[in-house]
Amino acid sequence: MTRYESAIDVDAIDAIDVHVHIEVDGHGHASLPDDLSAAAAKYFSTDGPNPDLDSIAAYYRERRMAAVVFTVDAETNLGHAPISSAEVAEGAARNNDVLIPFGSVDPRKASALDDARRLIEDHGVRGFKFHPTVQGFDPSDEAHFPLYGALEQAGVVALFHTGQTGIGAGLPGGRGFRLGLSNPMLLDPVAAQFPELQIIMAHPSVPWQDEALSVATHKHNTWIDLSGWSPKYFPEQLVRAANSYLKSRVLFGSDFPLLTPDRWRRDVEQTTLKPEVMPGILKANAARLLGLTASATPQTSRPTE
Numbered sequence: 001m002t003r004y005e006s007a008i009d010v011d012a013i014d015a016i017d018v019h020v021h022i023e024v025d026g027h028g029h030a031s032l033p034d035d036l037s038a039a040a041a042k043y044f045s046t047d048g049p050n051p052d053l054d055s056i057a058a059y060y061r062e063r064r065m066a067a068v069v070f071t072v073d074a075e076t077n078l079g080h081a082p083i084s085s086a087e088v089a090e091g092a093a094r095n096n097d098v099l100i101p102f103g104s105v106d107p108r109k110a111s112a113l114d115d116a117r118r119l120i121e122d123h124g125v126r127g128f129k130f131h132p133t134v135q136g137f138d139p140s141d142e143a144h145f146p147l148y149g150a151l152e153q154a155g156v157v158a159l160f161h162t163g164q165t166g167i168g169a170g171l172p173g174g175r176g177f178r179l180g181l182s183n184p185m186l187l188d189p190v191a192a193q194f195p196e197l198q199i200i201m202a203h204p205s206v207p208w209q210d211e212a213l214s215v216a217t218h219k220h221n222t223w224i225d226l227s228g229w230s231p232k233y234f235p236e237q238l239v240r241a242a243n244s245y246l247k248s249r250v251l252f253g254s255d256f257p258l259l260t261p262d263r264w265r266r267d268v269e270q271t272t273l274k275p276e277v278m279p280g281i282l283k284a285n286a287a288r289l290l291g292l293t294a295s296a297t298p299q300t301s302r303p304t305e
Contacts, residue, residue, distance in 0.1 A: 001086075002093040004101050004124035008066050008292055013098075016286040017060070017261050018159070019202060019227035019253030020067040023050035025083045026091075031071050033080040036167060036175065043166040044258045051257060053088065057095035065261060068253075068290075070102035070129040070159075076109060077136035089123035100290060102127040102159060107137045107144050116147060120154045126290060127157030127200075132181035133165050140186040148190055152197035157289065159225070160187055162212060163205035166258075184212040191219035198289060202253065203228040209235045216246055223289060226281070227253030231268040239272055247277045251286050 023031050030037055030050070051059065053069065060067045069092060073082035085103040092101035103119035105112040105128065119125045128151060132139050139160060151158050162184040168175035184205045191199055200223045205212035216222045224246065226234065242250040254261040273281070287293070 001122065002090060003122065004089050004093040004096060004126075006100065006126075006292060007096040008098065008100070010283070010287045010292050013064050013066050013283065015063075015065045015252055015261070015265075015282040016100075016290070016292075017065055017067045017227075017254050017256065018200065018225050018251045018286050020056060020060075020069045020256045021258070022053055022056070022069050022071045022083055022088050022091075023257060024052055025087060026052055029081070029083060031083050032167070033078060035171065036078070039169060039171050039175075040167055040258075043169045053091035053099075054095065056256070057091075057099050060098045060261075061095075063261065066098050066100060066292075067256070068100045068102055068127070068159075068286075070127075071104055072129055072131045072134060073104040073106040073109075074131065074135040075106050077106075077134065082106070085119055085125065086123050089119065089125050093124070101125045102129050102157070104129045105147070106135060107147060108135065113147050113150055116150055117154075120150075120156060125156065127159055129159045129161075131161040131165075131167075132186070133161065133177045133179055134167050136177070136181070138181055138186060140189045145190075145193060148194050148197055152194045155196075157198045157200060158190075159200040159202055160184075161203065162187070162201045163203050163208060163228075183208050184215050187222070188215050188219065191215065191222050195219075195221055197221060198223065200225050200251065200289075203255075204234055204238055206235065209238055213237060213241050213246070216241075216249060220249070223249045223251055223285070225251040225253035226264075228255040228259060230259065231264060231273070232270045234271060242281065243272070243274050243277055247280055248285060250277075250281050251289070252282045 103125035
């Protein structure tokens with residue numbers, strides 16, 4: 001077992017993509033059951049192959065980008081074994097010049113807290129990905145607070161899906177998934193109770209964009225990533241915030257492989273995001289959040305405004 005240590009030289013890269021999914025592991029096991037994979041492919045109009053972790057590393061290396069990689073453990077809600085976060089971390093360690101591993105634990109499992117601690121201590125993950133709708137849990141439920149406390153104590157990041165999701169779209173009853181679990185306002189009590197826990201609210205939070213902006217404005221331990229939507233469809237109020245009062249806490253993310261960083265960077269030219277805020281969005285904000293420096297030495301202090 002190799003514990004992840006970053007070798008990313010921030011000066012040598014052009015961007016940090018904070019939202020990259022590992023959809024298939026080295027054994028050919030997919031992150032989603034077949035019905036959800038087929039429905040997602042139809043919803044997102046994608047039918048190409050899902051690259052494995054080493055191929056993703058090569059893809060980002062060619063583009064002089066770093067990428068945060070993760071899967072989602074939703075075994076309780078899906079009845080489907082997840083891709084191993086330990087293997088994701090191992091793969092990131094092989095490609096530590098471009099990849100940063102986040103773990104995932106199923107909050108509904110009794111082992112979630114112990115699983116998270118092992119991923120941090122033994123494998124060196126730098127954060128955790130949660131998808132309340134797909135995992136079927138209310139992130140504001142105090143039953144999950146011990147888990148958040150462990151993440152806060154370890155100084156790792158918590159990234160939550162927010163807003164609508166294409167996973168389950170078109171299936172009967174949306175496969176039982178509840179969109180309301182991904183309302184960003186449910187993260188407000190988490191940010192309040194754990195003020196040192198850095199929380200990323202992933203995606204434009206449609207239809208709750210104003211709620212996400214409200215939380216981010218009030219709780220400065222929250223961040224917004226711009227993944228999952230072509231920038232030309234970003235809500236106007238999100239662009240306005242990214243250009244001004246939230247510019248230091250907005251992050252570039254693609255949602256690869258569903259949306260590529262190439263398309264994201266091409267389409268962002270069609271927006272009114274200001275050229276002077278783009279270096280922060282593309283790289284500097286994420287480097288600060290993740291404790292990356294030009295020498296790849298992790299910082300011990302918390303991100304500041």
